[in-house]
Amino acid sequence: MSGTLAVTQPLRRRYRLRPVRIGVYAFLLTAAAFFLLPLYIMLVTSVKSMDEIRLGNIFAFPIQITLEPWVTAWTAACTGVACEGIRGGFWNSVLIVIPSTILPILLGALNGYALSFWKPRGANVLFAILMMGAFIPVQVMMYPLVRILATLGLFSSLSGIVLVHIIFSMPVMTLLFRNYYLSIPQELFKAARIDGGGFVRIFLQLMLPMSTPIIIVAAIMQVTGVWNDYILGLVFAGRENLPMTVQLNNVINTTTGTRLYNVNMAATILTSLVPLAIYFLSGRWFVRGIAAGAVKG
Numbered sequence: 241m242s243g244t245l246a247v248t249q250p251l252r253r254r255y256r257l258r259p260v261r262i263g264v265y266a267f268l269l270t271a272a273a274f275f276l277l278p279l280y281i282m283l284v285t286s287v288k289s290m291d292e293i294r295l296g297n298i299f300a301f302p303i304q305i306t307l308e309p310w311v312t313a314w315t316a317a318c319t320g321v322a323c324e325g326i327r328g329g330f331w332n333s334v335l336i337v338i339p340s341t342i343l344p345i346l347l348g349a350l351n352g353y354a355l356s357f358w359k360p361r362g363a364n365v366l367f368a369i370l371m372m373g374a375f376i377p378v379q380v381m382m383y384p385l386v387r388i389l390a391t392l393g394l395f396s397s398l399s400g401i402v403l404v405h406i407i408f409s410m411p412v413m414t415l416l417f418r419n420y421y422l423s424i425p426q427e428l429f430k431a432a433r434i435d436g437g438g439f440v441r442i443f444l445q446l447m448l449p450m451s452t453p454i455i456i457v458a459a460i461m462q463v464t465g466v467w468n469d470y471i472l473g474l475v476f477a478g479r480e481n482l483p484m485t486v487q488l489n490n491v492i493n494t495t496t497g498t499r500l501y502n503v504n505m506a507a508t509i510l511t512s513l514v515p516l517a518i519y520f521l522s523g524r525w526f527v528r529g530i531a532a533g534a535v536k537g
Contacts, residue, residue, distance in 0.1 A: 286310065286505040293501055309502035313510055317503055319490035326507050329487030333467055333514075335398060336483055340405035341462045345455060347406065348413025353443050355414070356421035357429045367418070374411035382475060389476065396478025404476050405466050413458055420454040421447065456525045464515045484511045 281298050286309050288302045315325040351370075355363050385404060386395060394400035424447075432442045473483035482490075488511045492504050 282505045282509055286502055286509055288502055290498075290500065290502060309500070309506040310510070312500070313491070313503045313507035317491045317500075317507055318494050319487060326484055326487045326491060326510060329482055329484035330510070332477070332481050332487075333484040336401055336405070336473070336477070336481070337463055337466045339402045340409070340466045341459055343402070344406050344409040344413045344462055345458050348410065348458065349417045349448065349451060349455070350443065351410070351414040352417025352419075352421050353447050354439075355418050356424075357426075357442075358439065367414070370411050370414055372411075373408075374415070378408065378471065382471075386475065395476065396481075398477070398481045401473060401477040401481060404472055405469070408472070409462060409465070412461070416454055416458050416461075417451070420451065424450065453525075456522065460518055460522055460525075463518060467514050 284300070284302055285293060285298065287305045287307065289304070289306055289308075292303055313325060314327050316323050317325045354360065355367055360366075385407075389395040389400045389403070394403060428446065429442065432446050437446070467483075468485065469483065470485045470489065473481075474486050477483060477486070488507055491507050
């Protein structure tokens with residue numbers, strides 16, 4: 241048509257299902273099935289009755305869904321001769337996780353801040369020594385820590401297990417915050433120093449408010465790590481403070497009476513609910529925190 245401009249639409253690229261793409265999709269589906277299939281079996285088994293489980297088809301969807309195994313796992317599952325469920329282990333884990341997350345993050349942020357901006361004499365040597373602790377197996381340090389905590393009167397106590405988690409988390413927490421602070425322009429720190437800010441004031445009023453992304457990353461790592469811990473809780477927590485993972489092991493390995501597979505599966509899912517919820521609810525924040533500087537430096 242004369243006097244008008246012809247509007248041309250861009251040609252759409254034809255979608256072709258190439259062999260490479262098929263291979264990628266096949267690998268992703270296989271990986272997803274590898275991780276999701278055990279979770280599906282655990283979930284459907286936890287809502288079946290024992291009569292239905294004895295039929296032998298572990299992949300079948302339950303004929304009649306029942307939540308009784310979940311109630312039993314929480315309130316009445318047996319660990320040896322005691323049948324009190326895993327709720328006590330849940331609250332023990334909460335009492336362990338809260339201080340074992342807050343204190344390491346504060347100390348790691350303080351260490352990273354000092355090593356990034358103030359750089360005391362021998363800072364690089366101190367940082368290297370601290371990093372060596374991240375590569376020492378837990379089993380190597382276990383016996384010395386048992387003797388030290390016993391000498392201090394902290395063995396088999398809540399304070400003792402929290403202290404152990406703080407010790408083992410220091411290398412990673414310091415590394416995270418040090419690398420994050422190295423990505424912050426030095427001009428901000430110098431401007432704060434010119435304005436009369438001291439060590440504590442700059443840390444509390446400038447660095448911590450800017451550390452939200454890496455604090456979220458550190459909190460996710462620490463909560464999931466402490467919650468999923470078994471060996472440290474078994475050795476250092478004591479009988480009165482056993483975390484949920486240890487209680488779960490006691491429930492599953494109890495040999496008295498009939499083995500209740502539905503209760504065992506329900507107890508396993510209950511134990512893993514906190515880490516699963518954290519990953520599902522805060523996964524995007526974890527990615528943002530990593531992108532904001534967790535691996536820089």
